Amino acid sequence: MASLSGLCSSSPSLKPKQSLWKTTLNPPLLKTSLTYRTRTLLTPTRSIASDIPADLSKTNDKLPNKPKQLGLEKDPNSLWRRYVDWLYQHKELGLYLDVSRIGFTDEFVSEMEPRFHKAFKDMEELEKGAIANPDEGRMVGHYWLRNSTLAPNSFLKTQIDKALDAVCDFADQVVSGKIKTPDGGRFTQILSVGIGGSALGPQFVAEALAPDNPPLKIRFIDNTDPAGIDHQIAQLGPELASTLVIVISKSGGTPETRNGLLEVQQAFREAGLDFAKQGVAITQENSLLDNTARIEGWLARFPMFDWVGGRTSEMSAVGLLPAALQGIDIREMLAGAALMDEANRTTVLRNNPAALLALCWYWASEGVGSKDMVVLPYKDSLLLFSRYLQQLVMESLGKEFDLDGNRVNQGLTVYGNKGSTDQHAYIQQLREGVHNFFVTFIEVLRDRPPGHDWELEPGVTCGDYLFGMLQGTRSALYAKDRESITVTVQEVNPRSVGALIGLYERAVGIYASLVNINAYHQPGVEAGKKAAGEVLALQKRVLAVLNEASCKQPVEPLTIEEVADRCHATEDIEMIYKIIAHMAANDRALIAEGSCGSPRSLKVFLGECNVDELFA
């Protein structure tokens, strides 16, 4: 028998940690006027309004299609006219939307009009409190968060107002030092534990808006990667003692977040610190997390509302508390979103920026996601906008079935990073390679705070280069018939960031209505969670089988086939092999013979026999 180092054992450090949350979660997972060069192309392939039955919800198989495109308008005068005709401006927000480089035709816009009427109606109903998420029987109320007077009843309005006041009050007290660390000092760090919608908004906003020296600096644990968690905790070092740990989970039962909490609590124990005095929970009332925080007496708890989805929760305590603690003006964020919402309530398509975006998405991706959306903010602080939008758009629009139960496999793929950085990465392919995308440029007019600028060559600043790169890329792509949208803001500040979030939230809602899908559920995510739970359940059986064989005298190393057989899971042999390979790589199983590269040659056992488990 080949003896290998790195014995697998049920060492105490590998034992599950004690926690209320842990105990309750066992087993662990189970939770148009652009003219074409060829005039004939202006003629839609089908007749217009006559094609659209009155009941639009039944028309998903007859979505309007754009005419086959040979090339976009290149005449500078026509383009300038198109630019001016379609330019949207929100004066108070200083936000512009340029859709001139998307080639929709007037005919297409007319053809889409009935769908937009329906979408506007849907949005109106949603804001009034309709069950907009039919599968889950839920209202969808993120718009009320920035204007609580819109809430369908006074109870909800009071809930929203109270939660906002509580967030502001708590943040003020922490920042001012009234709420102290257990040793009487000031909190200096935030460790945010959450995933998906419970992380992406706060991450985007922190990157976009946190001042250079925030009152509290923020870090994130947004995965169940132990090395990643160790890294975040190690970076905190002795400042763990002055870290406010904010655990965010709407459901209160997301495994990755639960694991992050357990790991952080373990780090607190090892440092001799009392976690409860530094823990804050943001979750739905009576969730597992809420109950854990209440029973363990955490420092504070804030509500997440049933009618706010994770990916639209940035304007709830989820996004507002971390932001306020970093010294970000959250009332300005809310004001920016509220102003944007107001603009998006008009039923005049060209005056409604979210509807214009939805129109462009529909045209560019033919209403079926045939092209990807590449999001390119030319501003470092907006780096995470594309990642934030990825969840907002893809989790909302990526659906197998429409609202009538037809299989539609809808979606809109989002990716991107930032310009001009990406010009040195993948823009080559965008300009010359496969034509499977359209671009959204985010332009920020203010280069840097006033008084700091200088010319690094005569007449040209560093920011002029950034501007030039954006405009150059937009032109170069368009020259090759690659369409683009440009959203322009004056500067990156709480108001403009709130407005951007509001803009895209509404665009997603409108687009979902155009293509007749439920944007507010995520049934597809559950399959992966369920499968992960099954893998972990299988791992427990593998461990039990290996343990029994390892308790024999002499130890009985088993082949993968023998393990599968004894687990009564021969159909899962590949997964059993992967489980064993993973355990071996982590010194939790010992390879007696063979190597993982030749699965059939393997013989494994556990380094330590656990007699207790044998009789459990």
Ligand SMILES: O=P(O)(O)OC[C@H]1O[C@](O)(CO)[C@@H](O)[C@@H]1O
């Ligand atoms: O806030 P929770 O309940 O932990 O969920 C986190 C994320 O997980 C998802 O449900 C997907 O699994 C997202 O929709 C959500 O934002």
